[in-house]
Amino acid sequence: MSDNLTRRTALAAGLASLAAASATPAHAVGAMKHYILVDLKPGVDQLVLDRWYMTFHAPQVRRAFKAWQRNYVSYRSYLPTEEARKAYPLQYGRMTEIQFDSLADFQETRPNNIYGGLQSFTPPPGGWNAPPFESTTASIPVNPQHVYINKDTPPKELPYLRWIIFFRYPKDVTAEQGDAWYRDTHAPEIARLPGVKRYVSYEALTKTAPYPRVAELWFDDYAAWKAAFLPGPKLTAPSWGGKGLFVDAISMFVGENPDVDFINDKRSIP
DSSP states (O other), X not given: OOHHHHHHHOOXXXXXXXXXXXXXXXXXXXXXXXXXXXXXXXXXXXXXHHHHIIIIIHHHHHHHHTXXXXXXXXXXXXXXXXXXXXXXXXXXXXXXXXXXXXXXXXXXXXXXOTTOSGGGSOOOTTOTTSOSEEEEEEEEESSOSEEEEEOOOOOOSSOOEEEEEEEEOOTTSOHHHHHHHIIIIIHHHHHTSXXXXXXXXXXXXXXXXSSOEXXXXXXXXXXXXXXXXXXXXXXXXXXXXXXXXXXXXXXXXXXXXXXXXXXXXXXXXX
């Protein structure tokens, strides 16, 4: 099975490609988390994903990998508005987060696992070759390497909106060049936008990550996000040009708290 197919269909750390899991880490790190953006294909109801995920997939992932997982939670995404979709590469579905004590623990889940690989798990509707979703993963530290703004987010009636962005620089731009622009120019400008409560970024821990950078921004709600990003703010373009986020990216809106905790919750299947 190709790495590409694995990345597109895996919903859990146990199903990410072996190549990505065994890659040399970018640098030493302690606790890590595995973010998985699950994007529903057009016309697919979220219940199609949730029933399969909660009935079959999550329990099977726990059976195979619970010896290493320190948490396993999932966030139902907010349905992005049409105006937001037109301006930014927003997905709709779920974001799953699985934490491990270390990258070594994450890598140890793969070799000789008696529960097998992707084909040993119950397939989603449409099968593994044509699932009703696409998914992309990023293995990152639990704590971000870069913190640009970190304001208090006290409890409130409605959850904060988190904007999760997976991104990569153009092929002819080195990581050093891209990171210099992002760190010195782009991030400070974003941090000054109105309503940004938190803004951090991560560097992926494996060299083969499809998107080697992850950014996360918090806002009070969608209205606050809209005030900052629609219409697009006036930001300094990088040397390679472009518009919007200026990078190749996918992203998702989620809340501050997961709606499913596969380790601690006992809930009815939808």
